[in-house]
Structures are given as C-alpha cells and as structure tokens.
Amino acid sequence: MADKDGSSPSPDSEPHTRVKRLPKKFYEDTLYRLQGELVTMQEWVKSTGARLVIVFEGRDAAGKGSTIKRVAEYLNPRVARIVALPTPTERQRTQWYFQRYVEHLPAAGEIVLFDRSWYNRAGVERVMGFCTPEEYRRFLHQAPIFERLLIEDGILLRKYWFSVSNGEQEKRFASRLNDPMRQWKLSPMDLESITRWEDYSRAKDEMMVHTDTAESPWFDVEADDKRRARINMIHHLLSTISFEAVHRPPLKLPKRPDGHGYERPPRDLTRYVPDYAGRLLTEGG
DSSP, rough: OOOTTSOOOOOOGGGOOOOOOHHHHHHHHHHHHHHHHHHHHHHHHHHHEEEEEEOOOOTTTSSHHHHHHHHHHHTEEEEEEEEEEOOHHHHHHOOOTTHHHTTTTTOEEEEEEEESSSGGGTHHHHHHHOOHHHHHHHHHHHHHHHHHHHTTTTTTTEEEEOOOOHHHHHHHHHHHHHHHHTGGGGOOOHHHHHHTTHHHHHHHHHHHHHHHHHOEEEEEEEEESHHHHHOOOOHHHHHOOOOOOOOOOOOOOOOOOOOOOOOOOOGGSSSSOOHHHHHHHHHHH
C-alpha cells in the first residue's frame, strides 16, 4: 500500500467519491450467500485445526462493529468469538504491551475477530497522548515482529482498515447523538475525533508505513456505503483463505419413543412469565 516515495496513501483523509448505496434486496441476497460461505469456511477451520485472526480497525463510526456482526451472525460462537477489550487495568499497563492480546489468540479450530486490537497504540493512544513517544516508537518497531511470529507459528492473520470520509463520519455521529437506542455508541473520545481528524490521518499514515508489510498487509475497506463495505470485506476475506467444503454426515431425527407413564406436574406449581405479548395484542385489538 505504500507509495513509491515511501509514504502510504490515506483514502480517508480525502473526500470519498460518492458511491451509490447498494439496493437492499441485492445486498441482503449477496450477504446471505457470503455468510453461507463463511459457515463453510468455519467448518474447514474447525476440522483442520486452523487458527484465524481478523483485525478490524479504522475511523470511529466507519462501520467496523456492524461488519463484525454480519461476519459472526451465523457462525458458531464456540468456534468464532469477538474480542473487544476494555481500557487496560493498572496491572496490564505494566505488562508487555502485546501481552493482554496474546491470551485472546485462537487455539486450533478457532476464529478470533478483534474489534480494535493492538493497533490502539498507533491510533487513539498516539493521538490522545495515552502513551509516551518511546512507547509509540517501540510499538511501531515491535508490531511487525509480533505479527511475523504469529504468522510463522501458523496463524492466518488478516488486517482490515475501514475508511470513511469526514462528512459521512460526522453524519453518522449526528444520527447516533439523536437516537436513544444508539447513544451508547458515542463517547467524548469519539466526538473528539472530529476535531482531531488530521491528527488521526497522520497517525494512520505513519502506522501504515511501518506495519503494512508484504507478509502482513493492510487491506483498506471504503465504508461510506456500509452495505458495500460489508459485502466487499467478507468477499475479500473468503478469497484469501484456501478452504474447502467439509463433508458432514447427514443427520436424521430419531423416532420419539413411546411414553412410560410420565405426567407433567400441575401448571399452577410453576412460575410462568406473564404473556405480555398476548396482552398487548388484545389491548391493541
């Protein structure tokens, strides 16, 4: 992704070309088909003992969370899990920076989706001053080494950066601000990213120069259209994993055996949840 002069392009530092939103039916049909392929890939991961790590990074409100939700929607939570770590504890602050991420890496037959990852240090920590310049420089040096060790050990690592234009980001923030069901998605830190847009752009560019390597590349997902971003990201992920369909023996429902005199206890001995739905339906009618 680096340019010839050594700098890395920054698609989300410039206004995006306005893209037409994918039609809903086309989006839903395509997404469902791709989710079926994700289930097939999951079975391959489970049966072969593969280990897959997917890193989701990018601008606030760029659609990382909603994409992760669509990736994991039909996957077995015992195989695929989402890792979204909170602020480190005081003890964790004294550990090797990568240490708290290592414990969440997959074992054989597992998929881990990092909703933000060790790259917090290159983004919010760098911009907001939550790490020292020395800690930041050490991260840029160690991150490619850390990822090389993961890959050499057999982990399949995929890194996606979700890019969104400043105008679209502000629009999404405003939508969340006025929606009581989604206000929890906003924090003062998120809103400050509006005033620090260029700082985050510079931090992202520098991060890419040091960590976009041939063995562990970044893939940029343009996300002004969330539907398009989800389709493009999932399709790309599937195209980079050489998986095969795993044959599963067909299942057959067994015949229910005849009863042997069991009688259910009287209903009045059980505490039932009130039929709130039925009451609403009656009152509405």
